Amino acid sequence: MPVLVVASYALIPAGAVWRHLADTVLTDYVSNSLLLMLEVTIGTLLIGVSTAWLTTMCRFPGRSVFEWALLLPMAMPAYIIAYTYTGMFDVAGPVQTALREGLGLHYGEYWFPEIRSLWGAGGMLSLTLYPYVYLLSRAAFLEQSVCVLEVSRSLGNGPWRTFFRVALPLARPAVVAGLSLALMETLADYGTVQYFGIGTFTTGIFRTWFGMDDSAAAAQLSTALLLFVFTLVLLERWSRRKMRYHHSSQRHQSLPGFVLKGRQKLGALLICSTTLFLGFLLPAGQLLWWAIETREMIDREFLQLILHTVGLAAGTALLALLLALLMGYGRRLSSDRGTVAAVRVAGMGYAVPGTVIAVGVMLPLAWIDNSLDSWLRARFGISSGLLLSGTLVALVFAYLVRFLAVSLQTVEAGLGKIKQSIDESARTLGASPGQVLHRVHLPMLKGSLLTALLLVFVDVMKELPATLVLRPFNFNTLAVRAFELASDERLRDSASAALTIVLAGIIPVILLSRSIRNSREKHDLSTGTE
Amino acid sequence: MTYRLELNEASIAFGTTEVVKRVSLKLREGDIGCLLGPSGCGKTTLLRAIAGFEPLRQGSIALHGKVVCDTQHMIAPEQRRVGMVFQDFALFPHLSVAENIGFGLRGRTAQAKQARIAELLTLVGLTDAAQQHPHQLSGGQQQRIALARAMAPRPEILLLDEPFSALDPELRGQLASEVRTLLKQDGITAILVTHDQTEAFTMADQIGVMNQGELHQWDSGYNLYHHPATTFVADFVGRGALFAIKVADRNSIDTPFGRLSGKLPNGVRPGTGLQLLIRPDDIHLTTKQDGIYARINDRLFQGAEYLYTLQLESGDRFQCLAPSHQQHAIGDTVTLKLDMQDLVLFSDDGQAL
Numbered sequence: 001m002p003v004l005v006v007a008s009y010a011l012i013p014a015g016a017v018w019r020h021l022a023d024t025v026l027t028d029y030v031s032n033s034l035l036l037m038l039e040v041t042i043g044t045l046l047i048g049v050s051t052a053w054l055t056t057m058c059r060f061p062g063r064s065v066f067e068w069a070l071l072l073p074m075a076m077p078a079y080i081i082a083y084t085y086t087g088m089f090d091v092a093g094p095v096q097t098a099l100r101e102g103l104g105l106h107y108g109e110y111w112f113p114e115i116r117s118l119w120g121a122g123g124m125l126s127l128t129l130y131p132y133v134y135l136l137s138r139a140a141f142l143e144q145s146v147c148v149l150e151v152s153r154s155l156g157n158g159p160w161r162t163f164f165r166v167a168l169p170l171a172r173p174a175v176v177a178g179l180s181l182a183l184m185e186t187l188a189d190y191g192t193v194q195y196f197g198i199g200t201f202t203t204g205i206f207r208t209w210f211g212m213d214d215s216a217a218a219a220q221l222s223t224a225l226l227l228f229v230f231t232l233v234l235l236e237r238w239s240r241r242k243m244r245y246h247h248s249s250q251r252h253q254s255l256p257g258f259v260l261k262g263r264q265k266l267g268a269l270l271i272c273s274t275t276l277f278l279g280f281l282l283p284a285g286q287l288l289w290w291a292i293e294t295r296e297m298i299d300r301e302f303l304q305l306i307l308h309t310v311g312l313a314a315g316t317a318l319l320a321l322l323l324a325l326l327m328g329y330g331r332r333l334s335s336d337r338g339t340v341a342a343v344r345v346a347g348m349g350y351a352v353p354g355t356v357i358a359v360g361v362m363l364p365l366a367w368i369d370n371s372l373d374s375w376l377r378a379r380f381g382i383s384s385g386l387l388l389s390g391t392l393v394a395l396v397f398a399y400l401v402r403f404l405a406v407s408l409q410t411v412e413a414g415l416g417k418i419k420q421s422i423d424e425s426a427r428t429l430g431a432s433p434g435q436v437l438h439r440v441h442l443p444m445l446k447g448s449l450l451t452a453l454l455l456v457f458v459d460v461m462k463e464l465p466a467t468l469v470l471r472p473f474n475f476n477t478l479a480v481r482a483f484e485l486a487s488d489e490r491l492r493d494s495a496s497a498a499l500t501i502v503l504a505g506i507i508p509v510i511l512l513s514r515s516i517r518n519s520r521e522k523h524d525l526s527t528g529t530e
Numbered sequence: 531m532t533y534r535l536e537l538n539e540a541s542i543a544f545g546t547t548e549v550v551k552r553v554s555l556k557l558r559e560g561d562i563g564c565l566l567g568p569s570g571c572g573k574t575t576l577l578r579a580i581a582g583f584e585p586l587r588q589g590s591i592a593l594h595g596k597v598v599c600d601t602q603h604m605i606a607p608e609q610r611r612v613g614m615v616f617q618d619f620a621l622f623p624h625l626s627v628a629e630n631i632g633f634g635l636r637g638r639t640a641q642a643k644q645a646r647i648a649e650l651l652t653l654v655g656l657t658d659a660a661q662q663h664p665h666q667l668s669g670g671q672q673q674r675i676a677l678a679r680a681m682a683p684r685p686e687i688l689l690l691d692e693p694f695s696a697l698d699p700e701l702r703g704q705l706a707s708e709v710r711t712l713l714k715q716d717g718i719t720a721i722l723v724t725h726d727q728t729e730a731f732t733m734a735d736q737i738g739v740m741n742q743g744e745l746h747q748w749d750s751g752y753n754l755y756h757h758p759a760t761t762f763v764a765d766f767v768g769r770g771a772l773f774a775i776k777v778a779d780r781n782s783i784d785t786p787f788g789r790l791s792g793k794l795p796n797g798v799r800p801g802t803g804l805q806l807l808i809r810p811d812d813i814h815l816t817t818k819q820d821g822i823y824a825r826i827n828d829r830l831f832q833g834a835e836y837l838y839t840l841q842l843e844s845g846d847r848f849q850c851l852a853p854s855h856q857q858h859a860i861g862d863t864v865t866l867k868l869d870m871q872d873l874v875l876f877s878d879d880g881q882a883l
Binding site (some may be wrong): 165417419421422424425427428429430431432439440443444 | 581583594606607608609610611612613614616617618620621622624625633634636676680682683685689716
């Protein structure tokens with residue numbers, strides 16, 4: 001719905017602001033966004049695919065730890081890693097200060113990469129987004145039949161040639177799917193680019209909305225951004241469809257595990273540990289250090305902040321779960337086209353950047369509020385104030401639009417595992433439909449439901465741009481607080497809030513790595529009995 | 531006498547396509563029936579209708595003399611007391627083996643429940659696996675648990691949907707006879723669906739051959755093989771070849787093998803064209819000089835026997851089994867002798883005479 005609102009504004013004749021935008025910054029937005037995407041493409045592909053290959057196909061010390069630890073950067077929102085790196089590496093940061101003192105140089109006499117730049121932003125985003133590529137390509141490598149790899153070896157291709165000529169092409173759809181997810185996140189990012197002062201679509205939308213107070217122009221910018229996003233959605237769908245044809249074998253065999261020696265071993269270790277260090281250990285450690293330094297920040301106000309955030313996240317997660325269950329069963333029970341399409345549309349929200357959703361939610365709600373208010377005032381002489389747009393209703397609604405897809409997917413995956421024949425065998429054993437739900441579905445779904453709750457909970461906690469726009473006056477969440485403090489150059493003070501978010505973000509990472517481990521155990525089990 | 535299962539002109543349709551057409555059959559108590567046919571013939575749909583998952587367009591289904599489904603009403607699956615074993619076993623992954631078996635046992639004391647579970651675990655020989663979960667078991671073991679689960683509430687009838695197709699071929703034959711023994715021990719009436727005739731012969735007392743929604747014949751395995759009701763059954767069950775023949779007189783026919791005599795059905799007029807079924811075991815190769823000559827086109831070693839593909843001078847081809855120590859090379863000409871109990875004849879519309 002918000003998407004439609006936003007898109008409909010695109011039809012409104014372009015105002016002066018839009019023309020001004022088009023003349024001045026629009027090309028910047030486009031080129032910056034494109035450059036950023038290019039950087040993230042290169043970065044995530046290099047890191048994601050190489051680590052995925054190393055941890056699935058090669059054997060070197062620490063591999064089993066890296067297997068899950070490499071997912072940890074997912075817990076780190078890009079804007080938080082951006083503050084941390086800035087704090088460490090900018091001119092006044094400890095690294096440059098140490099350099100200056102150590103070498104006896106002064107500012108301007110040496111070259112040091114500028115973190116707060118387009119390249120820096122690309123790097124930050126790559127460091128936090130590569131896990132998407134890592135996860136999906138890893139799954140693809142795992143599913144590849146060892147036979148095809150062995151065939152390639154027996155036909156005289158070395159391990160490297162086998163990788164480039166067989167394994168990589170087979171995994172390509174999965175890699176592309178992972179990449180398009182990472183790019184969607186890139187486009188949705190607001191915190192990093194805003195902090196680094198780079199003009200992209202998301203920051204542009206904010207500026208036109210708040211700075212120029214032109215909602216139509218903001219909506220039009222949003223539409224332009226959506227065009228990019230939907231291209232990516234299509235790309236992702238398309239590559240997922242192709243993935244099915246890239247299954248080379250139904251049977252899994254235990255993977256060969258190239259045992260690495262000497263220099264190779266060192267190289268693999270270096271690649272994996274550098275990634276992990278830069279993507280998680282270093283920034284998390286720094287945050288921890290700052291948080292300890294500024295521990296007096298953890299006061300009443302901070303607890304209030306946590307309470308707000310947790311309450312908001314938990315409420316939204318519950319609502320999202322209920323809706324997802326309704327839709328999941330609706331889809332299972334009726335194969336009617338309308339239902340299926342409705343569920344599909346609801347599932348698209350995740351791809352839409354938070355900024356766009358905020359604009360899309362704000363416009364109609366503000367309109368409803370204003371008309372309600374003027375009607376009440378004309379009729380009864382009382383004012384309703386901002387009943388919807390200024391309250392949590394708007395915020396929760398926006399969260400639901402964006403994150404319903406997450407719980408829906410999880411619930412549907414859970415329901416998908418319950419095959420038709422399971423229902424039917426319960427029925428033949430004398431269970432009524434209600435009992436089937438209670439005795440079979442509920443216990444089988446329990447895990448998925450919990451996962452759905454947790455995932456939405458954490459996503460809401462991390463969400464920045466939509467919260468920034470839609471929160472009621474004086475209502476703060478951890479993400480907003482961290483962002484505000486960092487924007488005020490109070491990096492150290494923002495650490496405790498940021499660290500809390502990161503800690504919460506680790507929950508889904510643990511869930512993910514557990515499900516990965518389980519799938520591998522089952523896989524090993526099935527090969528063991530065959 | 532009442533039958534355990536009785537189908538009366540049962541038809542099932544999906545939309546406008548009729549997938550099961552006026553099927554009637556009866557199954558006696560304690561018998562094992564089988565629906566045999568190529569994939570897509572409607573056999574699984576018919577089984578699901580007996581279980582209560584598909585409504586009937588026409589006709590009726592009765593269990594133990596009581597109509598459970600006709601065009602007016604349809605009793606829900608959970609009230610029919612049928613047991614079903616699914617192709618993919620459909621074990622409940624969140625329950626242990628013992629809990630799976632106990633799922634359908636309701637309204638009994640905990641003790642009676644435990645006793646029945648233990649009894650079935652012993653029956654299927656998996657007492658040790660009681661506390662394990664389905665994914666820890668091999669395919670064959672899962673199959674036996676699925677069977678035990680379906681048998682536990684002592685159903686009126688047990689339905690098995692391609693129960694062995696998810697298993698390795700080597701396991702299938704062995705399990706089929708094991709399952710038959712189990713069912714017979716407990717006196718359970720059952721009906722299974724398969725496309726594998728060896729499985730059907732191993733398991734079933736009564737076999738129905740289906741094609742394109744129609745039941746061609748409902749009979750014992752012996753009769754299907756030796757007295758097929760239609761040319762489809764003749765072709766689907768066992769090997770064989772059909773030859774165009776002409777009736778010569780009341781006791782003999784003219785065939786590509788020459789004139790054969792035997793008992794012909796009444797009312798067949800001389801000069802009528804018919805089809806004759808010849809099975810590989812109707813033909814023997816002899817060392818005599820006089821007889822029917824044929825050329826060996828191909829041969830297939832099968833252990834105790836060779837399966838030869840032969841060609842007559844007329845061009846007709848057929849197959850024949852011969853002991854493997856009696857070797858003939860491809861291209862050789864051999865002499866053969868027909869040795870048939872009855873002449874199996876079909877009219878041009880494919881019906882047996």
